[in-house]
Each structure stands twice: as structure tokens, then as C-alpha cells.
Amino acid sequence: MKIDRREWDEYAFKDLFGDRDALLILSIPLSSNIYDDSWIWDGEKSGLYSIKSAYHGIKRDKEGNEGEDHSGFWRQLWRLKVPHKVKNLLWRVVLGCLPTKSQLHLKHVTIDMYCPSCNMVVESIYHNLVSYSFSQDVWGILILDVKVGDFEVFDVWLDAILQRFDHNRVGKITTVCWALWRARNNLVWNKKGVTVTALVTLALLCLENWTNAQDINFDVSIESLLPGDGSDHWVKPHENTIKVNIDPFS
Incomplete structure (x- = not known):
């Protein structure tokens, strides 16, 4: 495409494609408005990328490939x-x-x-x-x-x-x-x-x-809290007694 004139480069298409394909491509109308190309994220209406929309997109693709809906399991x-x-x-x-x-x-x-x-x-x-x-x-x-x-x-x-x-x-x-x-x-x-x-x-x-x-x-x-009730909160020991604190994984 001739960017400066917003026209198809007819000779380039005829070199790259057969006559039939070249004619089909050249018949596609071009916009009269001149805007710079930019990246658009189709997962959001704003066109801006978000982790949330990417996560949902990957999840949908995975469920589609597996042929099963696991949404109930995750819920x-x-x-x-x-x-x-x-x-x-x-x-x-x-x-x-x-x-x-x-x-x-x-x-x-x-x-x-x-x-x-x-x-x-x-x-x-x-x-x-x-x-x-x-x-x-x-x-x-x-x-x-x-x-x-x-x-x-x-x-x-x-x-x-x-x-x-x-x-x-x-x-x-x-x-x-x-x-x-x-x-x-x-x-x-x-x-x-x-x-x-x-x-x-x-x-x-x-x-x-x-x-x-x-x-x-x-x-x-x-x-x-009562002493010995199984709570992990520290409770002061009774008078004239010794309290030993231990880690259950030690």
C-alpha cells in the first residue's frame, strides 16, 4: 500500500499474488481518513490491555480446547x-x-x-x-x-x-x-x-x-479464652506452674 497516498500498490500485489487474488485485494476500499496505525486490545472495550481480560481470555481458550465447561468447579x-x-x-x-x-x-x-x-x-x-x-x-x-x-x-x-x-x-x-x-x-x-x-x-x-x-x-x-482450650492465643499460666510453648511441627 502507498501510505502517503492511501492507495493500493497495484504492481506489488501483482508480483506477490495471482491475478484473481490481486484483483480481490485491490477491490477492498480504503478509508479516506488518515490515521496512524496503533495497537488495539480486543479484550477490552477501551482497547487497552488489562490482566483481568487476559486471564478470562486464556480461561475461555483453555475451556474451549478441552471441550468442557469448568466454571461450576471454579465457582x-x-x-x-x-x-x-x-x-x-x-x-x-x-x-x-x-x-x-x-x-x-x-x-x-x-x-x-x-x-x-x-x-x-x-x-x-x-x-x-x-x-x-x-x-x-x-x-x-x-x-x-x-x-x-x-x-x-x-x-x-x-x-x-x-x-x-x-x-x-x-x-x-x-x-x-x-x-x-x-x-x-x-x-x-x-x-x-x-x-x-x-x-x-x-x-x-x-x-x-x-x-x-x-x-x-x-x-x-x-x-x-480459657487455659487449654486449644486456642493459639497465649494465656498466662496458673500460679506455681511452668508453661512450655512448643511448635507442633518441631
Whole structure:
């Protein structure tokens, strides 16, 4: 195109295309207005790029390629009444962003793929949070049969959990998943183990404290706390007694 005169370059088109294609292109009318070309983002009416519109565009493309609508699953996940760090963990797991050894291997990281806890099977998120014997002991204390099928894929398992259990149980299950992953990291990076009882206590206290913090009528004054009630708030020991504070993961 001859930019200065707003005309098609007829000779250039005839050199590049066949007669038929060249005639079709040359028949396209050009605008009489002269404006400089500029970049336009079609994800926003303003034409300006935004992270939000890019996220929704990628999500639509992914759902279109997979041929399934996962919007209901995501709505259920984001509406869970659990701490945000629990939702963040689940989100990373479902997107395949959690650095288990099997995931690191897929990213071409040179590392053995065995579970750091049992050193017997390839480490996957499903193994860590559901099928591993330690995890099964945790679920046993909660009296929850979370092995709802032979899925072996965490996001499919999580979807089944969301469909099977009520909100209270789903809250406990997902928060325990967070505690299990936290325990795994503490073992890998700090060489510290944890007992089944301590892990369950941590998870339930985390969920309880977060739930209480959402209740505007909850009394958070120190007078409302009783010694030994399981709260993570520090309470003065009784007279002539010694109080020992410990980390449940130590």
C-alpha cells in the first residue's frame, strides 16, 4: 500500500499474488481518513490491555480446547469458606503449578522422582494428600472416607469431594490438604516431621480461628479464652506452674 497516498500498490500485489487474488485485494476500499496505525486490545472495550481480560481470555481458550465447561468447579472452589492460603494451594494444584517431584521432572529439573516421605513411589500431589499411608491416618482421625474413587488425579478427586460432602466437611478436608502440603515442605526443607495428631490439630485450629475472625460478633478479648482450650492465643499460666510453648511441627 502507498501510505502517503492511501492507495493500493497495484504492481506489488501483482508480483506477490495471482491475478484473481490481486484483483480481490485491490477491490477492498480504503478509508479516506488518515490515521496512524496503533495497537488495539480486543479484550477490552477501551482497547487497552488489562490482566483481568487476559486471564478470562486464556480461561475461555483453555475451556474451549478441552471441550468442557469448568466454571461450576471454579465457582465452588472460590466460594469455599476457608482461609485464602487454602484456596491458593488448591488453585495451584489444579493448574499443575505445585512443585512435586513429578511436576519438577516434567519441567526438566534433574531430580529423583520418589516421595520424600516414603521413598517408595513417584511423588504426586494425589499421593501426598490422599493415598499416602500418613495421609490416610490423618483422614482416619477425622473419620472421613476421602478415597471416593480410583481417580489418582487430584483435581478429579477434589471435584468429587466438592460434590459429595457438605460445606463444613469440605472446609475441613481442604484445610487438612493445606496442612499436609505444609508438613511435606517442612520435612523437605527443615528435616522436621510431624505427628498425625499435631497436623490435624493445626489444620482444625487454623480453620476455626479463620472462621471466628469472619464473625463480627465473635468475642476476641483475652477474657473469653480459657487455659487449654486449644486456642493459639497465649494465656498466662496458673500460679506455681511452668508453661512450655512448643511448635507442633518441631
